[in-house]
Amino acid sequence: MSGLYAILASAIRLAVPYTLAGLGGTYSERSGVVNIGLEGMMLTGAFTAVAAANLSGSPWLGLLAAIVAGMLLGFIHAIVCVSLKSNQIVSGVAINIFASGATVFFSWLLFNLTQIQLEGKLVVPFTSLPPILPLTVLIVIASHVILFKTTFGLRLRAVGEHPKAADTLGINVYKMRYMGVMISGGLGGLAGAFLSLEHAHYFVKGMSGGKGFIGMAAMIFGKWTAFGTAGAGLLFGLGEAISLRVSSVGIPPQFIDMIPYILTMFVLAGVVGRATAPAADGIPYEKE
């Protein structure tokens, strides 16, 4: 039983960054903007978290800084995609490239290292509990409520499905999209903070290692819903946790690594249910 418990614990830890990034993708795409820059926002968050924590002496400030850094990148992505109406994929890829260079650059500038150990520990005050994991559970539940039970969520989804109709009804499409993308960036930054502050206690260059893309796969697999994304994140985390513990038994680990992407392709091909993206996803809105 203890083995099973250990696998589940590992799966949940591994699922957190996928879930947070997937939720980030959900907010952005529900508002009609594809955010492939999540990978870079996660990496930036991971770096900013440790850098701010070490420089200020407070891991909580590190956490906050990571979210702010993610939102800032989200803001830039929104300017490019929403206001300037550029290609959203290109902007996202640019953010990823920028992040992989900028994190190393600043890591050199500030610490003269590309491997930064976190000083101190991020724990809930008066306990030894890690805060981001339970926070993620709350965020999943809150996101479901926000997206599907509030006016804000309805408006966010409206501008992603039919921005013209939403505009006609007096909803500020640009404002909603800016908010969607910035929330997305904040969640990407939080996912990165989890990696460096809570899990590894280190920042290492390039440590996001494609987790942002797996997060987007979780979003598609979860059909752009909060619970679906969290479920997919857990499934991917479970697959990885099992692969880490059975690799000595004989399944090549490469097969496990492929699972998220293969599942996503199946879903996109309509084999396992259908995944329909928001209708205006990826299309800039031109106000007439």
Added chain:
Amino acid sequence: MHKKIVSIVCIAVFAVGLLGGAAQAKLRVGMVFDVGGKGDQSFNDSAFRGLQWAAKDLGINHVEIEPGADADRETGLRMIASQGFDYVIGVGFLFEDAIRAVADEFPDIKFGIVDGFVPDKPNVASLRFREQDGSFLVGIIAAMKAQADGKDTVGFVGGMDIPLIHKFEAGYKAGVEYACADCKILSDYAGSAPSAFADPVKGKELALAQIDKGAYVIYHASGLTGAGVYEAGKEREVFVIGVDSNQNHLGYVEETADSFGLTSMLKQVDVAVYLSCKDVMDGSFEAGVREFGLKDSVKIGSDTYRGVYFAIDEYNEDLLTQDILDKVAEAEAKIISGEITVPSE
């Protein structure tokens, strides 16, 4: 992922270095780094230290480039070579193809490849290490530490699943068996792409999995991924053996003053870089494969550094008992005399 900005900065530094170096007739050595790059507190930093020793001791001039994307490796080598440098070093096995291509274009320039295998070029020296010998020694330490504390399982976490890392694993396993024939050895790899050397999250999860199966000492040969192995060790109070550079300090827990860095397998890239620079300077440079092991040493100040060895410092001197050190010294003598041949795969 690309690291254009870093590349651009490096090129700027490189250009400045050229201006500074052009005036004198000193030996000019260029270096292009591997994945992980400068600042990894390990492999690349060790290579850089070798250059610094050579600069201080032999008076060479040097420049370094940190490549971003894969294609930048060859570009970096070519950029240095085309400036007429005397000796160009690629740090890491990933440089094999790039060195092969560039070495043909510049037959008058000497090249070195750390960890690579390019035996058939008249101007390329492959600087390799007997990692299995150093790993054998730390394997003995791992097994004896586990036995002393009543445990029988030790672990190995590798980075990328490639023959180079198999050498560490093979030597370690042989060392564990040498000291403790009944000990169990767990072994895992972080992946099959270069990113497996920079994934501390995966390193931590792999180590936790091994600890759940009873591992009491874990040896990592996984670059930056090892940071996660140390985190797992500190969390579960299990010993970790570092790799390449002395990483003993990474296992130190400040609050309790406990030290979980049992030792580190030193693979002194600096020794290889320094000795090869010296060869170029003396005119005794030889192309082909050169292996650095327990026998090859460099004296810098009052310290002697060997091609491969294990680390003792203030973090682990209390952990390594005289019993352990005696057994290691015995094995070391047997390896040097040829009585023990450590397997490399």
